Amino acid sequence: xxxxxxxxxxxxxxxxxxxxxxxxxxxxxxxxxxxxxxxxxxxxxxxxxxxxxxxxxxxxxxxxxxxxxxxxxxxxxxxxxxxxxxxxxxxxxxxxxxxxxxxxxxxxxxxxxxxxxxxxxxxxxxxxxxxxxxxxxxxxxxxxxxxxxxxxxxxxxxxxxxxxxxxxxxxxxxxxxxxxxxxxxxxxxxxxxxxxxxxxxxxxxxxxxxxxxxxxxxxxxxxxxxxxxxxxxxxxxxxxxxxxxxxxxxxxxxxxxxxxxxxxxxxxx
Amino acid sequence: xxxxxxxxxxxxxxxxxxxxxxxxxxxxxxxxxxxxxxxxxxxxxxxxxxxxxxxxxxxxxxxxxxxxxxxxxxxxxxxxxxxxxxxxxxxxxxxxxxxxxxxxxxxxxxxxxxxxxxxxxxxxxxxxxxxxxxxxxxxxxxxxxxxxxxxxxxxxxxxxxxxxxxxxxxxxxxxxxxxxxxxxxxxxxxxxxxxxxxxxxxxxxxxxxxxxxxxxxxxxxxxxxxxxx
Ligand SMILES: Nc1ncnc2c1ncn2[C@@H]1O[C@H](COP(=O)(O)OP(=O)(O)OP(=O)(O)O)[C@@H](O)[C@H]1O
Ligand SMILES: [Mg+2]
Numbered sequence: 295x296x297x298x299x300x301x302x303x304x305x306x307x308x309x310x311x312x313x314x315x316x317x318x319x320x321x322x323x324x325x326x327x328x329x330x331x332x333x334x335x336x337x338x339x340x341x342x343x344x345x346x347x348x349x350x351x352x353x354x355x356x357x358x359x360x361x362x363x364x365x366x367x368x369x370x371x372x373x374x375x376x377x378x379x380x381x382x383x384x385x386x387x388x389x390x391x392x393x394x395x396x397x398x399x400x401x402x403x404x405x406x407x408x409x410x411x412x413x414x415x416x417x418x419x420x421x422x423x424x425x426x427x428x429x430x431x432x433x434x435x436x437x438x439x440x441x442x443x444x445x446x447x448x449x450x451x452x453x454x455x456x457x458x459x460x461x462x463x464x465x466x467x468x469x470x471x472x473x474x475x476x477x478x479x480x481x482x483x484x485x486x487x488x489x490x491x492x493x494x495x496x497x498x499x500x501x502x503x504x505x506x507x508x509x510x511x512x513x514x515x516x517x518x519x520x521x522x523x524x525x526x527x528x529x530x531x532x533x534x535x536x537x538x539x540x541x542x543x544x545x546x547x548x549x550x551x552x553x554x555x556x557x558x559x560x561x562x563x
Numbered sequence: 564x565x566x567x568x569x570x571x572x573x574x575x576x577x578x579x580x581x582x583x584x585x586x587x588x589x590x591x592x593x594x595x596x597x598x599x600x601x602x603x604x605x606x607x608x609x610x611x612x613x614x615x616x617x618x619x620x621x622x623x624x625x626x627x628x629x630x631x632x633x634x635x636x637x638x639x640x641x642x643x644x645x646x647x648x649x650x651x652x653x654x655x656x657x658x659x660x661x662x663x664x665x666x667x668x669x670x671x672x673x674x675x676x677x678x679x680x681x682x683x684x685x686x687x688x689x690x691x692x693x694x695x696x697x698x699x700x701x702x703x704x705x706x707x708x709x710x711x712x713x714x715x716x717x718x719x720x721x722x723x724x725x726x727x728x729x730x731x732x733x734x735x736x737x738x739x740x741x742x743x744x745x746x747x748x749x750x751x752x753x754x755x756x757x758x759x760x761x762x763x764x765x766x767x768x769x770x771x772x773x774x775x776x777x778x779x780x781x782x783x784x785x786x787x788x789x790x791x792x
Contacts, residue, residue, distance in 0.1 A: 343679060370681030380676035384694050384770045394680050426770050442680070452679075 295321045296342055296450065296484060301351030303337050311337040313506040314351070321356075321449070324476060324483040328493040329503030330530070335486040338507055339452045342484060343369045355450070370398055373443030373451040373481075378459040380439055381427035387413070387438050388423035394446040405445075412441040417471055433464035440472070444479075453485045457492065469495050490531050494519075502527050566740040574748060581725040581752060584715045588647050589708055589756075592654025597700065599655070600662020601688070614660050621656035625717045628652065640721040650714055654707050661703025665696035698771050701764030705757050712753040716745070726752065 296319040303312040311334040319325045327335045340346040341353050344365040353360050360368060381390050391412055392405035400408075410420050416437040427435055436456055443451055457465045469492060476483065487493055493500050494515035501512040504526055511523035519538065522528035532538055540551045542562060549562040599617075603610035629649050632638065638645045669692050677691040719727030726749045733741030765772055 345675070345678060366681050366683050368681075369679055374676070374679035376672060376676055376679070379670055379672040380679075382673060382677065382691060383670070383774075384691075384768070397681050397686070426773060428774050 295319065295354075295356055296482060297354040297357075298338070298341070299352045299354065301338075301341060301348040301353060303334070303341070303346060304349045310506055312341075312348070313508060315507045315509070316351075317501060317509070317512075319482060319484055321482045322480040323498045324485060324496055325499045325501060326485045326487060326493040326497035327501050327503055328487055328490055328530075329507070330488055333503045333505055334507030335488075335503065336454055339454050339484060339486055342450070342452055343372045343374060345369075370394055370446060371448055371450075373446070373448040375436070375439045375443045375451070375453045375456040377455040378432065378435065381435055381442070383427055385426075386423065387418075387425050387427060387430065390427065390438060391423075391442045391445050394442065398446055409441070409445065412445055413438070415444070416441045416475070431464075432460045433468060436460060436468055437471070440468075440475070444475075449482055451481045451483045451485075453483065455487055456485075458487065458489070465489075465492070472496065502530060564740060566738050567744055570741070574744070577724065577726050577728060578748065578752060580723075581712070581715050581727075581749070582756075584643065584646050584650070584718060584723065584725055585708075585711050585752075585756065588650030588654055588711050589704070591647070591651045592658055592707055592711070593704060595651065596655045596658035597662045597693075600659050600664075601666050601692070603659065603663040604666040610663060614663060617656045617659040619656075620652055623652075625649065625653075625714060626720065629717075629721055641723070643723070645721070646715070646718045646723050650711050653714060654711055657707045657710055658703050661706070662696075662700060665699035665703065666692060668699050669695045694768070697764060697768050701760060701767075704764075705760050708756050708760050709753045712756060713749060716749055 296317075298315055298317045301312060301315050302310070304310050315334075315338060317325070327338060329335055337346055341348050342355070342360075344360060344363075347361065355368075381387075382393070385393070388406055388409050391409035392402070395405040395408060396402060410423060413420055413423055418434060418437050418441070422430060422434065422438075427438065430438065436459075439456060443453075457468045460468065473496065485493075485496060497515060499512060500515055500518055502510045502518065504510045510530070511518055511527045518527065518531055522531060537553055537559075539554050540559065541554075542549045542551055544550075550558050551560045551562060552558050599613060603613045629640075629645060632645055632648050633640060636645075636648070638648075673695065674687065674692060677687050682690065715723075715725050716727030716730055718725055719731040726745050729741050729745030729748070733739070733743075733745060
């Protein structure tokens, strides 16, 4: 369980990134922070592994104030996936995945064997292990990023727009893969995106942020779509956009859903 | 050429002396400049002045610098250390800026990812920042190596052995062939040491070579396609 207790962050230059933010992320759940650029999402995520220390307030993991833990040890116990380019370019794919276990003292051989298993787990062939990251496609790189984050078998996964830089089709595949993995592994996931569709697909709970990480609304995707708290949320989630406003028609005894442009998009069962 | 035929036996000894003066200064410059460059990159506030001072040091003419070293350290002009210190001052001055640039060129995302994985401060430096800075560092070390090899010739003016002796002696006695030999031998030595540094850099960064080849071959395969279009 991750608990933000009234955290704020003012950076050295005087920028307020986060103002009085509180949130509880229950264990084994996926909470997605969604907000526009600069709303403080990365700052919040990095407070959990102490890459950013809050100016005020506390972050607790399983009830313990993390400011009292050793930052390096804490980070090794938390998986972190970043947007792109987060892989070490000078280490092979296999070594990238094996790094954290090796930092934790696992032998190189053992860590590499485990890494091979992890590559498979995220849908990559073992043969890719020998390559350098720049010899992979963007989608493959992100899979490696996920494998690496899972390598130390952490309870918590922090994911900062992990699929933001790949094309929509690959993004969709990666999202499915994450859902499948999460069903097997049951990690506590804090996921950041500015893609509302992605948030709705992945989240047990969605937190919509406005500037300074002020919570505009939180709840299940359906709740937010059905009852946006205000105009900001309504516009942000596109609740009044073409693709989201569906009407139904009866065709041959079945109910067909049609979007505002009149295109049939599905059938209600 | 008659001069060369009669005096070639002298050259290996002079080359050896030249190398003996060059190598310690090159190594010391790397050892001193890289940490300073890293500091200048990390702490911007002191970084600016540090880089400024470095450029100024390189602008000091060599004879006054050597004399200043003699006065400050009390070493004798014939001591190898006099030259080593002078060469190291220039080497550091030349390499500090490139070192700062080399660390600045390390992808911030990669550095952050390494921290997020749980590398300690020192292990981020040794395992991530430093290896990734190597390609740019090597380019700086190559320039510094060539500069050092040519500066060693100045040592002849204060009585240090090396290829510079061919220049001063040849000039005093009016033997053009001797001067030419000195110039060519110094240039060759610089090219050889430069090549060695380059090869060492390649060996240290097999990944960079593969990335380089990859972008090159990508360009080559792109060509026929554009020719068709
Ligand atoms: N290290 C830093 N120093 C100073 N200001 C910073 C720093 N990091 C972030 N900020 C500022 O804090 C605010 C929030 O930044 P943050 O990176 O948390 O936003 P974000 O929601 O992740 O944005 P994006 O979607 O673009 O990644 C921004 O105004 C940003 O400019
Ligand atoms: Mg961000």
